[in-house]
Amino acid sequence: MKAVKVGLLGLGTVGGGTVNLLARNRDEITRRAGRAIDVVHAATRHLDRPRTCSTAGIRLTTDLFEVVDNPEIEIIVELIGGESLAKELTLRAIDNGKHVVTANKALIALHGNEIFRRARDKGASIGFEAAVAGGIPIIKAVREALVGNRIEWLAGIINGTANFILSEMFYESREFGEVLAEAQRLGYAEADPTFDVEGIDAAHKLTILASIAFGIPLQFDKVHIEGITHINREDVAYAEEFGFRIKHLGICRRDERGISLRVHPTLLPARQLLSSVDGVMNAVMVKSDALGPTLYYGAGAGAEPTASAVVADLVDVVREFTLEPENRVPFLAFQSDALSHEPLLPLPEIEAAYYLRMQAMDQPGVLAEVTRLLGEAAISIEAIIQKQPTPGAEEVPVIILTHRVREWQIQQACARIEQLDSIQGYITRIRVERLD
Amino acid sequence: MKAVKVGLLGLGTVGGGTVNLLARNRDEITRRAGRAIDVVHAATRHLDRPRTCSTAGIRLTTDLFEVVDNPEIEIIVELIGGESLAKELTLRAIDNGKHVVTANKALIALHGNEIFRRARDKGASIGFEAAVAGGIPIIKAVREALVGNRIEWLAGIINGTANFILSEMFYESREFGEVLAEAQRLGYAEADPTFDVEGIDAAHKLTILASIAFGIPLQFDKVHIEGITHINREDVAYAEEFGFRIKHLGICRRDERGISLRVHPTLLPARQLLSSVDGVMNAVMVKSDALGPTLYYGAGAGAEPTASAVVADLVDVVREFTLEPENRVPFLAFQSDALSHEPLLPLPEIEAAYYLRMQAMDQPGVLAEVTRLLGEAAISIEAIIQKQPTPGAEEVPVIILTHRVREWQIQQACARIEQLDSIQGYITRIRVERLD
Incomplete structure (x- = not known):
């Protein structure tokens, strides 16, 4: 079969990782997917910057729209991050008859309802596994493996920076500010760490997880968000005396009164498997009626772990090429006309x-x-x-x-x-x- | 869309669980799959036995072949276990133009190569998620989520009975025989526990996992198998002194010399996440080149956890109905003409x-x-x-x-x-x- 032609928006950490992974494992991927997947066109901010990947065989441009408008390309991979421009490019790619794979959690959490509507109108597939918990296949697990279950709750360590900081505070009895500074030195935290330590990044991911768990529209504005900046090492130590660990969790839960969405530091029993998830690792636990508790653990960020999810989405999209949209896995796990409008509980x-x-x-x-x-x-x-x-x-x-x-x-x-x-x-x- | 008609072979523990789950969550499943899935015909050994499920609306028979030959049925769910008869029924269902979902690990491990060949010839889908680690979506994760990765090794706690026994020996300092007797009382172990405690059940599952991880044909006869009957509580205690737990693992690993497949008791560092998997729970850890380590944890057996995997397979099969076979997820993760014949290392x-x-x-x-x-x-x-x-x-x-x-x-x-x-x-x- 003919190789599939992919256009890449962004050649930064994840973009470079994706190019590298597709090249290094081209044979392995082709043996599985039945056809090769080639990046043929990529947009990058600077054409002459040193890169983490070879761009041999890839047409480079600084014009993002040139890639999105390239008629030869079947799938666009959006890795520029941010909101407005990413949204504009995604909608234009859809209008141009392309499928889209993205690692952009803010894009999906804030504009997913609109993007999915457009995609349905145009018959486009949208893959966003890489937007939540990096390479852990949590979107796939919830949307496909739990399809027979009624999900009761979901709780996840879905921000590696916050988890690294809390792990260090626990194991090394250090204070928040001190560990944050180290995380910044190690590259685990951004120069402006607000999104990570204030819980906004985790809230984007939780918004997506809650929708696919319960079949509700994306509602980022309903998430109660608390960060970890007020946690000190005394709390970490007292929690341990009671037999608990402090973890920063995204939690969504459904009961007879409604659904709650929240991101906050949480005392968890030390023997809970989630309590053993340390450092920058991520894990999501899901409780459903038939299967009971399941847990999915792995790297929640990084070039190649995220690229792993991007490639998985690419192969899924390729397999769906000839499938009528109503037979594809629905974007939010439930058919669009079957989303429910259950009440979200106020704080x-x-x-x-x-x-x-x-x-x-x-x-x-x-x-x-x-x-x-x-x-x-x-x-x-x-x-x-x-x-x-x-x-x-x-x-x-x-x-x-x-x-x-x-x-x-x-x-x-x-x-x-x-x-x-x-x-x-x-x-x-x-x-x-x-x-x- | 029209409801999908399913025929069930076997109305025991998992069969009853499947009927219950499809009935209880019919609305939830229909909202996701876009159509209802109904069991319309089921074969059972005794028509008048008390059951764990309602059979209202289901035509019952004691003749397994009557179900397999029913032209109205699109998917056969095989839950009778065993080898020969299950194989005969599966091949006949395929010949009759039906798709098959099975929870039968022996069937797949021992006869999968032949069954998949026949299914390819006839364009049938075969789902077997329930055959490995119950409801944990490990087949889906390895075949689909890791599609971009070269897998290095996979190690799993894939027999709940053995894990329950080793957990009790650790926490309660009890001897093997004593715990086995209790497991039999609790229904965690069969009257004849050979398959579980001698590692044969785990070897069936490992055979399947190794094939989808490495793209090799199913080769049960190449698995080195050791059980847990020779482990005593002194070993469990000494292992702890060294900082280890003893777990019964299925391991497959690929290095430059070849692939090894083995099931045996293993000392694992106590801080390894797998070491914290206790009781009858299962977990599989996979190490791959891009994603690094990931872990999948959950219930490895039981009526509804296994039924959860059966229903997930049913929905996947339904979604693939109109897909050309070459665009479906390949049975063993890799295209059938791309399976490799790498050497398997002798012990x-x-x-x-x-x-x-x-x-x-x-x-x-x-x-x-x-x-x-x-x-x-x-x-x-x-x-x-x-x-x-x-x-x-x-x-x-x-x-x-x-x-x-x-x-x-x-x-x-x-x-x-x-x-x-x-x-x-x-x-x-x-x-x-x-x-x-």
């Missing part, structure tokens, strides 16, 4: 157990006051630790684990506790999930 | 590190003799533990960890060491894999 209605840490005056009766206020908010307590004061200190840390409650109960109770004269400053609050 | 050529345990007379000079003989076989030692003798005992256990060697070196050295007057009985040998 106060979300249910979780809680880790609370507060600074209390070292005097009798404080615990009685705190527990009375928790009781009045109908919050039941699982465990309390009151630390010994350090010599000379007037305050002691008090750490409380609650049973599952609604978010509004915690907010109400914490506001009242913070007004006590015997409590100093604000209460640190971290959600606890047992994932069972 | 003496397999490379692994080794855990050796021997009973030595408590007298000076024994260690010197043992280490001299290991040195003469060019085996280098990583660690030695010599235990204190229990009061009154004349022998002490000596445990040795070696670096990586060839199997023949270990065989040679152990034969010579076993001849020493100062060594009692046989040497226990367990392979060590670091999976890095």
